[in-house]
Amino acid sequence: MSIARLARHLGLSEGTISRALNNYPDIAEKTRERVQKAARDLGYRPSSSARRLARGVIETIGFVLPTCRTQHSDPFLAEILNGLASELARHDWDLLVSAVPEGQDEIEVIDRLVSSGKVGGFVIARTYRQDARVDYLRQSGVPFVVQGRTDDPSDYSWLDIDNEQAFVDAVTYLRGLGHRKIACLGGDPKMNFAWQRRCGYLRAMAQQGGHIGVGYLIDGITDAVSAKNATAHLLSISKSDRPTALLCVTDAVAIGAMQALNGAGLTVGRDMSVMGFDGLPIGLAVQPALTTLHQDSYEIGREAGRMVLELCTSSATSPSPSPRQTLWQAKLTPRASVNPPGTSPAQQNQGG
Template identity: 35%
Template sequence: MNLKQLSKRLNLSQTTVSRALNGYPEVSAKTRQRVIEMARELGYAPNQQARRLATGKTMAIGHVLPRSPNEMLNPIFMEFIAGAGLVYAKYGYDMMISVVPNDNEEAIYQEIAARKKVDGIIVHAPRKDEQRHKLLKKLGIPFLMHGRITGAEDETSWVDINNRQAFERATRFLLDLGHRRIGFLNGNEEMDFAIRRREGYVNALQNAGCPVDPDLMHSSEMTEPLGTQFAINLLRSSNPPTAFLTSSITLAIGAESAATSHGLEVGKDISIVTHDDVISFLPNSGEYPHFTCIRSSVGEAGQRAAQLLIKDLIDQGDPDHRVTHLMEADLILGRSTGPAPQG
């Protein structure tokens, strides 16, 4: 069933049928009604490819997911994408995802641009020496970053959380409870967000006149076993921490299992504060959640990002327009923290 056949059935021109279905005003109410009914009856919907070609709009947004060197796929991606997907559905956009080895991400962007596959792109996980935004700017595709690029905050559109402040606050919270040795299990510090988090941690320590011990700091992919491993190393050391600050729930679970296997009671003998991205299958909810956390839903960030990209960048059509959104993270008290034990 295509437009031609449908209009023949209705004894109308393709123009009129098309306009009736797309809500143009120059169609009489009865005609529109008739068209809509017949279209529903025959299950007609315009061929997406033809429409794309005719309008020059693809109604699709692209996401490029690089697999990190160790084949690790970030669960945060998925949660973000799920959020964004809801907004895409709302506005009739499709979501196109490319999974690529980390090294030829650039080629993918080139191709997407040349073939005009999408109307906009969301760029994930900016790194330390981020370059993708330059390429995309050159290619002229509207794009929005999930996370800021240090040094280029004013050149791109982004949605981000206030990582530095959140981690500073969390660290201060632990300091206020009397903890002086706080193990820090961070994400991969090749990533921009992880750098900011470390800065927050270090700032809080320095402001409190607390020494900054590099031995207490760890940076790696955020997996549970790696969390366990580093936490165990620390607990076995001669001068173990009384608290952990972790960059993800998975790391926190790792730290907890390390502590427990060391015979420590979490929330009493040792405290844990974690960042909580609100990953759906790693819930940390309820009125009194398991982990004390700095919480900021990455699914919400995805929704926000999608909304801004579509409405403020694509629909606006101004290639120089910028839009940013900084999300604050709440510090939520859970059962994993308490005053530092008196040594």
């Protein structure tokens, strides 16, 4: 079914059909309803390219995969992409995911997509404290939304989790269970989410009288392999000063730490409690189940989609749409990997 056939069927001009389908105000309401009903009944679906030309909007959002190789398989990032794609599809928009070729950086890829006119907006994830991608897009005039923030997030749209408060809450929970010696496996301090979580850990430990022994804070832990090595280092500390709880920057890092503890013949939740961050489904599959700070990564992706669509559609009528800035709270989700010092997961379950 085409506009020409629809016009012949209704005895109207193709221009009238097109304007009625696109809700132009100069078309009478009765005519618009008649055309749209016929289009539904006859299975007419407008050409996406024609619709985009008519509206003057490129209905595609760009997402450039972060350059760090380990993040290409980041389950948190995959969930965000899933939510983002789902939300865009509900509005008949497309998601263009582009990888960074060897020898290039993300800015070159973003610039190529902007110059080619293939995308109408961008979503950026896993932000650095000072992020060249955000600086470029600030100057480009292309609508964009950031999942996360930079050190200066005042003039662009972003959606983030209150990472610092989440780690304050985590330390508070562990201290309430009786843990005083709490270690932290942190991420890359250049990444803003990792820096914020690090700051939350240090602030809460200082305020609540926690003990940070030598070697308790280990930065640069980005995956399960580096987590296993870092945990082995913690286990080399003399038993009298060894931490009783381990706070990890992500669930993936926490699971690597749990593997190291199991490999050393220790019981997670008794010899050392372990807490992660993300709330990934795999946390329920490990034994014992992982205590985590939950953030709904799929819903984060959907909300980022709603935000970027709002910016893209409003930018057609407003040269400088006001930025939207949204801060969500992580939800502490207790499970068997965290218990009072010296209490096994089985004893805790019996007690609860």
